[in-house]
Amino acid sequence: MKKGYTIFLVFIIIAVSAPLISNQKPIFLIRDNKISLPFLSCINYEKVSNDFVIMPPIPYSPGVSDFDNADYKSPFSQQHLKNNSIHYRHWLGTTLRGCDVFAGIIHGTRYALLIGFFAALISLVIGVSIGATSAFSNEGRIHLSFFQLMICIIAFLFFYNLIANVELNSVYKWFVVIVASISFYFLLQLKYFRIYNFSINFEKIEMQLTILFSAVPRLFFVVAIMGIFEHSIAILIVLLGITGWMEIARMMRSELMRIQGMDYYASAQLSGASRMRITIKHILPNILPLIISIFSFSFGGAVLSEASLSFLGWGVAPDQVTWGTLIMEGKDSMYAWWLVVFPGACLSICLYTLFSIGRRWNNETYSL
């Protein structure tokens, strides 16, 4: 299992240091006795004869064409090497336009892990919140005054109308409306507003909501929504995040309900511990392995969804190279196997690592 962690650590190191590993700009430059780090700047580097440079191990950026090696150069074929230096060889071949596959894979790792991590985080936050609220709400019910409910609906309408004429991206508009409405609800938690109380069976609502969101397959949902918005990483993260919380909520709810029925929970309650203390001291250590397990599976699922969407042409923006886009490009050619095999192998290993970490922590949870 340690191998799994090691491989995943390697992926993380590659993702973090991608500009240092693969870049057409030098890492280190001494020009006219001045030291600079060109890989950090946006300005294009042009070599002068007296320069002292340290180039990255792969001197190509993703998506940048090397016209001398265009038209699918195999890793084993003869290539036109710049300055006849082996350093400029395309070790994993090139695409139709001469883009380096190795550079694409390294920067693709970055996109895969970035999108996967944040999408999984959003799913986890939503899933854990809904699951925990459902499990901990008083006998599955939350009490809400009629007045509070009405005010929340009116607030939603008001905030929407307020920003309807403001020139903002529609995602931000919705975000502002929802955040404003939620904050309004918390404001109304003051006793002053409680006029007539009635209860909502939150547990049932949560279960119906989970079924409702599970009803449409994830890819169907994301593709339909991506048709509306411009392709970008942020949109993709949000969409993958809001479509992956259902299983997490269900698992979290069942686990928390299991814990609530255990002896140590009852003992803690009888000993007069506060809810916060019980949560932090007793519940959290017990559900932490489950949370890590869920996060790993969710992370893997998001990475897989991102690759599938990029493969379909609905993923990140077209100028960004990911594992999925490389495989999509390989699909167009009948002999450029290196465009399919190397990114596909990277994706499979990454997923295997994440799933095996998840399985390990899952076993840990149920062995307790």
Add this chain to the structure above:
Amino acid sequence: MRIVFKCFLVLVSFFVIAGFSFLLMRYQSNRPLQSLTVNSNFSQHSISVYSPDYLSLYQQYGFSKPSFYFSISNLALPDSFKYFPETPEKDFLIKWSCTTGNPASVYQVYKSLYSFHLEEWNVPPSQVLGLQRIVSNLTVTTEFDSLNSYFAEFKKLLPKQSTTALLLNNISEFKIKNRFLQLCLVFHINSSNQFVLWCSDLFNKGEGVYANSWYSKESVWTAIKKPFLITFLISIFSIFFILTTSIFLSCELFLLKDKKFVKYIYAFITFLYSVPAFFVGTILIYLFSNPLIVDLLPSNFSFSPICMSDDGWLISIFNSWKYFILPVCTLSFGAVIFFVILFYNSFESEFLKNYVLSAKMMGVSARNIIYKHVLKNAIYSSSTFLFLLFPALLSGSLVVEQLYSIAGVGSLLMSSARSQDVPILIFLFGFTGVITAFSFFTLDYYQKKINGRILSQKIQ
């Protein structure tokens, strides 16, 4: 009564999903006026015709007006500008790129213009799904003026984008001073008008704008019928393949469990579970449908008799059996691995039970014990997942249909999402929702019938 309630829930979920999807469809930016998708054997393109807003820019830069404006979804990077010769349009686009700061989108326009000028768009007309539609739509509109009239006609079919603005004007005309009433009115009409129209068109009249696809102009039912049948067939074949293969593999693997190499095979199978379907599909095309290696199985489903002919469905299904092999293998790959692992684990737990021990003592062979006794019990315990297969396969069809150019539900969703064909999108969302809800419902019913604990609770 419970069944009625559950059916009611299924219907409610259909309408909620459809309504929710519809509301999301309203918030769109840079909507193309028309979008057409083309699937060739190994690639997929889509042309989106945008409104002729570029005209003013062309005039501003002093160039002659182009024949039409569109973009292709399969992009390259801006540095591929180098591939194209110097033309006035290139200069214009580079300048425009500098002003807009979006060279990638400008490059799309340039590439498509250039390709069409030189007639270099190498998609064989007779072999490509959907090209007929493009030709019929675009050949009549190669002249700029006729394209404008085409746009004008098309715009009539578009939904009223400015509903909110119109409403607000009307409200101010009516001089409703109560702000709250205004808000309620706006919210009510915004959330109901087009969705209500869609429902009424679809169920009552069947002739309105919302009962027809905005893209192909055919009714929603006609547009969905053939893709659904193809996806349904592939899913059914996949389910059959998954069950037979996974049962056989898991049984044979379990029979050999005392051998040392089985441990490595099992580890390899768990690794295969992490391999994505589109990667497997691409590898299968490379291996079995490659003229350079072995051209054994066809990979372009659009050539199959089932797609080419409109009549004689049953015969065409039999005739196109070869075309089903690769898609079915790709679609069921992940599920086969999943069920092999699941059945193997179930066998392990079942093998510890007393009835297996007594069968062993009676001298029944291991193969007979597994196939005749253990398998039945193992399938019962794992059957929960069988009911969730169909929705999962529906989701997987999106990738597989793009890979093999299958005109199924997934391809229809993609083309509808590109062209913002709202009636089809609403129907597809609702349709998948109902299928999933129906699967949950059947699972629930089945578990009550099978699970002894639930049954005994009911009796008590």
